[in-house]
Amino acid sequence: MKDIVEQNYSSSQYIVLIFCRLLIGWHLLYEGVVKLMNPNWSAKLYLMDSSGPFKSFFFWLAQDKIILPVVDLLNQWGLVFIGIGLMIGLFARLSAILGATILGLYYLSHPAIIGADYLLPNEGSYLLVNKNLIELASLLVIYLFPTSYKIGIDRLIFKKHE
Amino acid sequence: MEDKNIDTRSKRFSRREVLKGLATVPFLGALAYGVYRKKQYYNALNHSLLEELDFETEERKDLELKSDKKIRIGVIGYGSRANYLLRSLGFAHPDYVENMIQKAQNDEGWSKRLQNFMDQDNLGVEITGVCDVYDVHAQKAMEACCNIYRRGRNGQMGKIPNRYRTYKELLRSPDIDAVIIGTPDHWHAPIAIEAAKNGKHVYCEKPLSWSVKETYDAREQVKKNEIVFQLGHQNRQTDSYHVAKKIIEKGALGKISLIEVCTNRNSSNGAWIYDIDPKANRHNIDWKQFIGQAPWHEFDLKRFFRWRCWWDYSTGLSGDLFTHEFDAMNQILDLGMPSSVMASGGIYYYKDGRTVPDVLTMAYEYEHKDLTLLYSATQANQNNRGRVIMGHDASMLVGSTLEIKADRNSTKYKDKIKRGEIDPDKPIYSYVPGKNKVDAVSSATEKYFAGRGLLYTYRNGKQVDTTYLHLKEWLYCIRLNDGTQPSCNIDRAFEEAMASHMGTISYKEGRKVYWDYENEKII
Incomplete structure (x- = not known):
């Protein structure tokens, strides 16, 4: 942790990294808020639209009466907390890695493999790489190049005695 | 030691330090404001679209059965x-x-x-x-x-x-x-x-x-x-039909002038060429009883298993498949008997000795209602032409879900189209069973899934089979024993059968066939 925390980036590096953190945080938080605001929202339809090698796992999630509500809650609140965490720089590294995990699950349920045909997302053409994967990779960058110790609440929490 | 550290640390938070710590927090406020504005925009849009149609689409209640006596x-x-x-x-x-x-x-x-x-x-x-x-x-x-x-x-x-x-x-x-x-x-x-x-x-x-x-x-x-x-x-028993009826009664479609329904099949099973049971023979089939009131014909396994292909036992496309469409529209629009019918078609694909047509078009006129019900069928192509009710102001696509699109030249929606509140290329209302509210701005997700038929009729939040519900309703009325008749009662059945016979007569005789309302006769 220490070596990462005490990295010194140039100002422009900071600006770009924080900008990325804000953008992804904004996106994930809004996705979470939208799901919370829609009383009819459920991950079920998305899960049932799964394809690829792991589809039976996602079908199982969608069809289990006990697991599905848990998946729904984790999705809604997970996105909200990860989004807030990234935006205000609160436990930003943890948020980044959790966000990458969630995006990884989205990717595995809807991998952009040849022959897979999805109802959603209904935009863009992809070959193996899709926007989920790019956002995931960006979160890994944010995880490995933290900025919240400089700009963010983590600065106040993890402040070193100097 | 640890306590002391924290103490010292908090004292050392400078103003600059706090500002750096909280620098990105205002973006949360920006997002919250954005969410509020977006929600307000869609609420206003939804409200303006639903103002004439503000009703809850209650899920129909499950019928309670008193099962004391079998x-x-x-x-x-x-x-x-x-x-x-x-x-x-x-x-x-x-x-x-x-x-x-x-x-x-x-x-x-x-x-x-x-x-x-x-x-x-x-x-x-x-x-x-x-x-x-x-x-x-x-x-x-x-x-x-x-x-x-x-x-x-x-x-x-x-x-x-x-x-x-x-x-x-x-x-x-x-x-x-x-x-x-x-x-x-x-x-x-x-x-x-x-x-x-x-x-x-x-x-x-x-x-x-x-x-x-x-x-x-x-x-x-x-x-x-x-x-x-x-x-x-x-x-x-299909929920969407009940909702369709309510929406139309509220006038969302305007004056309805044309209804288009269809049958689209393209398989031997769909063309009634069923398998012949190898165990069947003249000794285990009571052929005479099978023939009944039909004209006599020698024992024929094809006729026994594929009886739908012969007028002698069947009512053809008109009685077999159009009746579903007729009853659906009769349910939604209370059509009753048509004033006249003109039908035409032929045996164009299945030259297998059948006497009923495999392609059929029938135009039912409802002069007193100023509308036409048009049916087209082929058993040799599966292109779905949908089930569409066309009004001056909007068209409604009826299936297990509903979709309404405003007409570009609608009078009712003219101002809203002009103001950009309604896009005639996009549905203005959609109904998906299992949801309790008609939603004017429903999500893309739901529309796509609905299109794939992944949604069904629901009771108490459970997906159910409509045939089961239909039988249940019948048994419920038997148990009530107070003269209550089920939804597809003998009057509806009479209209269904007579309308279908009118089409068949028109097809067979190659003429326009009329209904005499006063004497309840086909002329």
């Missing part, structure tokens, strides 16, 4: 459709259940199907009699009807129902309260009439009748003997 049922005709009907009542052949159990071991879909079948409510019925002119079917019916515990092969069975050689014997039996008629078309009305005369309640597969005359007789006898009658149009 209703004893007789089954007449046990072909593929009656097979399905009995499964909806909870009686499946042990082989069928066995097959489901085997498949369920490795397949989640089948496992779910098996579970649904096992969980299905017991409707408080027992099957006490079966009748089929084909010994193999009669035997299968008996085996299915005693499978009261829904078991596979070698499972525990209940009492085996009696087999009756003729429908008249079955109908005279005192241990039968009601009958399910699943015979070929030319037997529907004679059996329904005889059942009514014997005071047995009737669930009859569509269409009500094979000839015009027996349609009057069936209506008369059902009414005279006060039996509970339900015609087998299970789409009466």
Whole structure:
């Protein structure tokens, strides 16, 4: 942790990294808020639209009466907390890695493999790489190049005695 | 040591330090404001679209059954459709259940199907009699009807129902309260009439009748003997049709001038070329009874198993498939009898000796309602033309879901289209079963899934089979015993059968056929 925390980036590096953190945080938080605001929202339809090698796992999630509500809650609140965490720089590294995990699950349920045909997302053409994967990779960058110790609440929490 | 550290640290938070710590927090406020503005925009849009149509689409309540007394049922005709009907009542052949159990071991879909079948409510019925002119079917019916515990092969069975050689014997039996008629078309009305005369309640597969005359007789006898009658149009139970009716009554479509319905099939099964059972022969089929009122013909297995292909036993596309469409529209729009019909078509693809057409177009005029109902069918192409109700202000696509698109030149929506609140290329309302509110701005997700038919009719939040609900409604009325008739009662059945006969007569005679409202006659 220490070596990462005490990295010194140039100002422009900071600006770009924080900008990325804000953008992804904004996106994930809004996705979470939208799901919370829609009383009819459920991950079920998305899960049932799964394809690829792991589809039976996602079908199982969608069809289990006990697991599905848990998946729904984790999705809604997970996105909200990860989004807030990234935006205000609160436990930003943890948020980044959790966000990458969630995006990884989205990717595995809807991998952009040849022959897979999805109802959603209904935009863009992809070959193996899709926007989920790019956002995931960006979160890994944010995880490995933290900025919240400089700009963010983590600065106040993890402040070193100097 | 640790405590001291924290203490010192908090004291050392400078103003600059705090500012750096909280620098990105204002973006949260920006997002919150953005969310608020976006929600406000869509609320306003939704409100403006729904202002004329503000109603809750309540899920229809499940009918409560008082099952203190079992209703004893007789089954007449046990072909593929009656097979399905009995499964909806909870009686499946042990082989069928066995097959489901085997498949369920490795397949989640089948496992779910098996579970649904096992969980299905017991409707408080027992099957006490079966009748089929084909010994193999009669035997299968008996085996299915005693499978009261829904078991596979070698499972525990209940009492085996009696087999009756003729429908008249079955109908005279005192241990039968009601009958399910699943015979070929030319037997529907004679059996329904005889059942009514014997005071047995009737669930009859569509269409009500094979000839015009027996349609009057069936209506008369059902009414005279006060039996509970339900015609087998299970789409009466489809939620979206009830919502469609409400929406149209609110005037969302404007003046309706044209309705287009269709049949689109492209398989031998869809063209009624069913398999011929290798076990069937002249010794195990009561051919004379099968022929009944139809013109005499020598024993012919093709005619027995593929009876839908001959006018002698069938009502063709008009009676077999158009009736579904007619009943759907009669349910939504209370159409009643058409003033005239013009039909044309031919046998264009299946040159297999059939006498009924495989391509048919029929135009039904409703002069008093100023609209046309247009039906087109082919059994050799699957292109779906949808089921569309067209009004001056909007069109409604009716399926298990509903979709309404405003018309570009609508009067009602003119201002909203001008202001950009309505895009004629996008649906303005959509209804998806299981949701309790009509949503003007529904999500893309739901529309896509709805399009794939992944959504069904719901009761108490559970997905259910409409045939099961239709039978349940019939049994409910029998138990009520106060004169209440189910949704597809004998009057609706009369309209359905007569409208279909009008089309058939027009096709056969190549002329326009009219309905005389005063004398209730086809002219």
